[in-house]
Amino acid sequence: MENQYSVIxxxxxxxECIGETLDELLPALPEGVSVAVGLNACTDETVRICRTRxxxxxxxxxxxxxxxxxxxxxxxxxxxxxxxxxxxxFYAGDGANRPEDLLKLIDLYESDNATRFxxxxxxxxxxxxxxxxxxxxPNLILGVWCKLVGGQFFHDLGPLRIxxxxxxxxxxxxxLTWGWTIxxxxxxxxxxxxxxxxxxxxxxxxxxxxxxSGVSPWRSLKIGGAIAAAAWRTAKTKNAPS
Numbered sequence: 001m002e003n004q005y006s007v008i009x010x011x012x013x014x015x016e017c018i019g020e021t022l023d024e025l026l027p028a029l030p031e032g033v034s035v036a037v038g039l040n041a042c043t044d045e046t047v048r049i050c051r052t053r054x055x056x057x058x059x060x061x062x063x064x065x066x067x068x069x070x071x072x073x074x075x076x077x078x079x080x081x082x083x084x085x086x087x088x089x090f091y092a093g094d095g096a097n098r099p100e101d102l103l104k105l106i107d108l109y110e111s112d113n114a115t116r117f118x119x120x121x122x123x124x125x126x127x128x129x130x131x132x133x134x135x136x137x138p139n140l141i142l143g144v145w146c147k148l149v150g151g152q153f154f155h156d157l158g159p160l161r162i163x164x165x166x167x168x169x170x171x172x173x174x175x176l177t178w179g180w181t182i183x184x185x186x187x188x189x190x191x192x193x194x195x196x197x198x199x200x201x202x203x204x205x206x207x208x209x210x211x212x213s214g215v216s217p218w219r220s221l222k223i224g225g226a227i228a229a230a231a232w233r234t235a236k237t238k239n240a241p242s
Contacts, residue, residue, distance in 0.1 A: 001032055002110055003086040005162070006056075006076050007102070009093040010038045015045040016028045017205060018036055021095045022053050023054055027234070032104075034081055038072030040064060048177025058079070066176030087164050094205035097160050101200040108198050109162045116167045120160035120200030131233050141183060149235035150186035152195065157227070167193065178223050179230020186234045206213035 007029070012017060018037075026035065036056035039047055041063040050057055058075030060067050067091065076085065087109065091097050101120055109118040142157060159181060163171075170191065175183040188195055 001030055003032075003105070004083055005033045005087055005089050005106065006073075006081065006085040007033060007035045007089045007091050008038065008069050008072045009091050010040060010065050010072065010092045011042065011046055011050070012040050012068065013042055013046060014062060014093050015042045017095050018093050019053075021093055022050070022055065022148045024095075025091070025099050025102075026053065026055075030182075033089075033106075034076070034085070036076045036079075037189075038070065040068035040070035040071060046087035048085045051074055062176070064177035064180075066173060066180035067131060069180065070150065070176070086127065087162050090159055090161050090163070092159050096202050096205050098201055098203065101160060104198055104200070105160060105162055107151075107194055112196070115196050116164040116193050117184075118162045118196040119154075119185075120158055120199070121154065121156045121197050122158045122202040123199045131148055134185070138151075142224065142231070146151055147227065149231050151183065151189040154185060154195075157185070158200070158202070169193070175230040178226040178233070182227050183234045186231055190234075 007025070009018075009021075013022075022035070029035070034056060036058060037050050039050065039057065039059045041061050042059075045060070047057075056072070056075050056079050058071035058073070060071040073088065089102060089105070097120075105118055109115050137148070163179075163184065164170055167188075171181060171184060171187040173183050173187065185195065215223060
């Protein structure tokens with residue numbers, strides 16, 4: 001493995017599943033891969049559970065996926081991980097991502113020195129269309145919107161991704177809640193970066209509360225609107241901010 005990686009896991013009140021997720025992930029990681037958790041406004045036992053594992057911890061009082069990611073990255077900087085990670089791997093803390101897919105994504109990223117952004121696209125299983133339709137259709141619509149405003153189409157906005165650290169800094173992401181993932185994909189297009197992809201599986205979260213898909217239709221519509229608005233704001237900014 002040529003690169004050093006830090007796995008970024010943002011968390012908000014995931015006491016029921018984060019222990020199991022970390023205990024599955026940590027033994028599967030090769031040497032040279034650290035794990036940093038970003039705890040955003042946790043009010044349950046998530047913090048205590050994370051402190052019993054050998055990981056880097058960052059905390060913020062701001063609720064939002066991006067806030068959690070940035071808290072984890074700031075904690076890496078303060079921890080003086082040596083050497084600095086060459087890239088960040090963004091990973092779900094609810095058990096939905098599989099360590100096997102993370103390792104496949106690393107292999108994809110390592111296979112071409114020109115790759116700076118690699119992403120796992122969740123497969124839509126026709127045999128389970130009833131349970132997956134509520135996630136797949138909104139993501140497909142947002143993927144079309146991403147193409148219209150950003151120039152690149154993706155049928156998914158999945159969280160499993162690797163981004164080169166210097167590219168991540170160049171992106172200067174500003175959408176720190178629902179728009180975090182789609183902003184990164186549009187920024188990549190603006191910066192002329194091709195995103196390498198592989199198909200990955202997504203499991204049902206192992207426990208806890210679903211925060212995006214599988215919620216009420218009204219909440220899904222509200223979240224989808226927030227993501228679409230974030231994409232529009234990003235597209236309006238033609239160049240990544242300095």
